Amino acid sequence: MKKKRFILWFVFLLTMSMFLVACGSKENGGEKKGGEGTKTEEKPKFISILTGGTGGTYYPLGGxxxxxxKDATGIEANAETSGASAENMTTLKNGDGEIAFTQTDIASYANDGKLMFKDNKVDNIKAIATLYPETIQLVTTKKSGIKSVEDLKGKKVSIGAPGSGTAANAEQILEVHGMTLNDIKKQDLSFDESTQGIQDGTIDAAFVTAGTPTGAVEGLSATEDVVIVPIEQDKIDALIKKYSYYVKDEVPAGTYGLKDKVTTVAVQAMLVVRSDLSQKVVYDITKAIFENLDQVTHAKGKLIKVENALNGVGIDVHPGAQKYFDEKGVKAP
Known part of the structure; x- marks a missing residue:
């Protein structure tokens, strides 16, 4: 009887051991599969591209x-409308998007925790590439007599909406000319309000940061002899040396009826990405964009060139994007 019980007990233990080993194998297999799944999940199924308003440039480019x-990588992607540059940085910080359009200066402020991001530093963004210039235009008229930045002293000058990137551009340009906002009669007006004010004679000049030609300035040129105040080369060099997100630019002859081109500076429209996206994913996205620019129908698409992708970038480039640019021999100036 004892022998029979012993045999039964032995069979029971053997059965349980086999059962536990089988379960362990499944769990180990599950862990292995889960590990592989984690690697696979480095490629997201969907990404949001944060752009701007539907009437701007960022939204159609984002589309x-x-x-x-989507066509090149298989990742579902969608262009999302937004309040553009500054809002996009905050949205990426909150994890509610993967890629965003912004200006190079705004990205730098966000990354460094300066100006409008003083209490809201964004520490999870990297650059993909710069795209095209957003030109800083110091707009006035022939009858104002303003021919240089120094001539703005004592004048009523709009520097854009409060807290805007344009306001920061204005302050930095004044700075390299040995001036501050205290040297002008500062006005905080939108672009449309600024050009209307110039036309009405209530202000003398305005800073406008936008791609050229800018609609509000074109409207002013229909009734006034528009002047774009130049920035001299030594001041351009000083500005770029202190603020790496600036690049030299010009307003072409013929724009707004100008007889000659005007030298100035620009910040750049750029693409940034959340830094936690994998190197492979960002590499694939960067390659897809720059090798299919012929599919971009917006006029600004003609200005996007791989050889200029690191000009004035201002923040660290994502390793995935950098890998693609290394392959192409593209280096920062």
């Missing part, structure tokens, strides 16, 4: 990029 990314 083109979304289609290119």
């Amino acid at each position: 083109s990029f979304a289609k290119i990314i």
Whole structure:
């Protein structure tokens, strides 16, 4: 009887051991599969591209990029409307998007925790590339007599909406000319309000940061002899040396009826990405965009060139994007 019980007990233990080993194998297999799944999940199924308003440039460009990314990588992508540069940085910080359009200066302020990001530093963004210039235009008229930045002393000058990137541009340009906002009669007006004020004679000049030609300035040129105040080369050099997100630019002859081109500076429209996206994913996205620019229908698409992708970038480039630019021999100036 004892022998029979012993045999039964032995069979029971053997059965349980086999059962536990089988379960362990499944769990180990599950862990291995889960590990592989984690690697696979480095490629997201969907990404949001944060742009700007529907009437701006970022939104249609974002739509083109979304289609290119989907076709080339298989990742579902969608262009999302937003309040543009500064809002996009905050949205990425909160994890509510993956890629965003912004200006190079705004990205730098966000990354460094300066100006409008003083209490809201964004520490999870990297650059993909710069795209095209957003030109800083110091707009006035022939009858104002203003021919240089120094001539702004004592004048009523709009520096853009409060807290805007344009306001920061204005302050930095004044700075390299040995001036401050205290040297002008500062006005905080939108671009449309600024050009209307110039036309009405209530202000003398305005800083406008936008791609050229800018609609509000074109409207002013229909009734006034528009002057774009130049920035001299030594001041351009000083500005770029202190603030790496600036690049030299010009307003072409013929724009706003100008007889000659005007030298100035620009910040750049750029693409940034959340830094936690994998190197492979960002590499694939960067490659997809720059090797399919012929599919971008917006006029600004003609200005986007891989050889200029690191000009004035201002913040660290994502390793995935950097890998692509290394392959192409593209270096920062």
